[in-house]
Amino acid sequence: MKYLLMLFENEKAWDALPQEEAQKVLEEYAAFSESIEKSGNNIAGEALQPTSTATTVRVRDGKRLTTDGPFAETREQLGGFFLVEAMDLDEAIALASRIPAARSGCVEIRPVMDYSDVMG
Numbered sequence: 001m002k003y004l005l006m007l008f009e010n011e012k013a014w015d016a017l018p019q020e021e022a023q024k025v026l027e028e029y030a031a032f033s034e035s036i037e038k039s040g041n042n043i044a045g046e047a048l049q050p051t052s053t054a055t056t057v058r059v060r061d062g063k064r065l066t067t068d069g070p071f072a073e074t075r076e077q078l079g080g081f082f083l084v085e086a087m088d089l090d091e092a093i094a095l096a097s098r099i100p101a102a103r104s105g106c107v108e109i110r111p112v113m114d115y116s117d118v119m120g
Contacts (some may be wrong), residue, residue: 002043002112003084003092008076009105011050028100036084041095045082076105083112 014022029047036042056067079101086092089109096107 001086001088001114003086003089003095004110004112005082005084005092005096005099006078006108006110007080007082007099007101007105008108009079009101010075011077011079013104014079025100032098032100033082035098036082036095041084041086041091043083043085045080047080048078051077079105 017025033042033045051069054069056069058065058067082095082099084092084095086095089111092109096102096109099107101107
């Protein structure tokens, strides 16, 4: 089953990290990425640019509205994701617990919709 592991952290806290500490965390992400690649769990993953680069799109009454920034102000922002293959939720939780963001923010796990179940 596919799971999306969404990484939420406080961007300001990340920006405040000393360079050597930030480098250490990035090395942990690289090691995690390598390990899930080797284990066959990895499907995709990317880091995202800061929320200051985000654009939110809405369509209301047939009119497109765009807003700079994320949809809502929150303490933690979506900073990246891993799309993984896992046997079940327990395995997805085990993978998520190894991601550095789980220590300083949180990792939200969502099963990917399998439309073959719905569409028959």
